[in-house]
Amino acid sequence: MITNADAGSADRENLETALAVLRSSADVEVAETSNPGELDGVLHRRGGRQVVVAGGDGSLHAVVAALHRRNELSDTVVGLIPLGTGNDFARGVGIPLDPEESARVVVNARIHPVDLIVDCLGEVVVNNVHIGAGAQASRNATKLKKVFGRLGYVLGAAKAAVKPPFVRVCIxxxxxxxxxxxxxxxMMSVGNGSRVGGGAEITPDASPRDGRMDLMVSFSIGPLARVGYVVRFRSGRHPERADVVYLRATRVTVTGQDFYCSADGEIYGPERHRTWSVEPAAFRMPLPDEP
Incomplete structure (x- = not known):
């Protein structure tokens, strides 16, 4: 089990709850990491053992990215105990947020193939990447959630909504x-998973098991249009709007003026060109069956 060395006391209590379930079925070694070098060392020493990530979307991204760089991802089963702030990937695939229940999923659920998004520079996206207002909201939330926790996502989005960064790009x-x-x-979003920001369904129909990415592009520029978009967005119905494009694809390219990207909560940029492609069934996870 790979966990964050900087986890707080509440996370450690949840971790112990999950470990009690896991250890009833298998021998478990806990490895605490705080930087990419430590993570790579842990993966190097693991042998052929299953990996369980105890953390949030950022932790899952870090482990999957490291396995991908090591060319070990396709041979690895990755379990998830969601202990993060947003836990958006877990929400999207139905992994329970309760540590005991999610540990039972790791132990008992069927193993499913999971897609991965990879960009033109070899960087991976496990859940979602977006630009425009969504990326600005993530940039805001990165600072705010350290103080306000999950509420930081809401405050970051509100701040971005007041003065959104309209972006001119070719998609x-x-x-x-x-x-x-x-x-x-x-804003634009490319989704392998369906949710961002602690549960908002930005690409509501996305599934990391269907071999495609969901693309959502909003042209809701005017003040009233933005209000209407936000109202629909809160209920996951924004794709119904006439000024929103929603489709599925295997490859998406964005070119244009400087733009920032938020990929699994990590911010990078400014960029002028990025291409994202889906790698179907790139790795495997124990997951609840889809309804």
């Missing part, structure tokens, strides 16, 4: 143009 999905420089966008 192509499987070679078909979706947006051009003449029409600025409010």
């Amino acid at each position: 192509e999905a499987d070679g078909e143009q979706v947006a051009d420089f003449a029409h600025p966008i409010l």
Whole structure:
């Protein structure tokens, strides 16, 4: 089991609860890591043992990315005990947020193939990548959640909504143009998973088991349009709007003026070009069966 060395006391209590379940079925070694070098060392020494990540979306991203760099991802089963702030990937695939119940999923659930998004630089996305207002909200939330916890996502989104960064980019999905420089966008999201920001369904139909990414592009630029978009967004119905494009693709390319990306909560940029492609069934996870 890989966990964050900087976890607080509440997380450690939840970790012990999960460990009690796991140790009833298997020998478990706990490895605490605080940087990429330590994580790589743990993975190097693990042999062929199953990996269980005890942490949030950032921890899951770090482990999957490290396994991908080591060319070991396709041979690895990765379990998840969601102990983060947002736990968006877990929410999207139905992993319980209760540590005891999620540990039972690791022990008892069927192993399912899971897709992965990989960009043109070899960086991976486990859950979701977005630009525009969504990325700005993540940039805001990165600072705010250290003080306010999950409420930081809400405050970060509210701050971005007041003064959103309209972005002029060209977006192509499987070679078909979706947006051009003449029409600025409010935000774009490419989803392997369905949720961001502690449960908001940004790409509500996305599944990391279907071999495709879900692309959502919002052109809700005017003040009233933004209000309408936010109202629909809160209930996951924003794809119904006429100024929103929602489709599925295996490859998405964004080119244009400087833009920031938020990938699994990690911010990078400014960028001028990125291409994301899906790698179907890139790794395996014990997951609840889809309804």
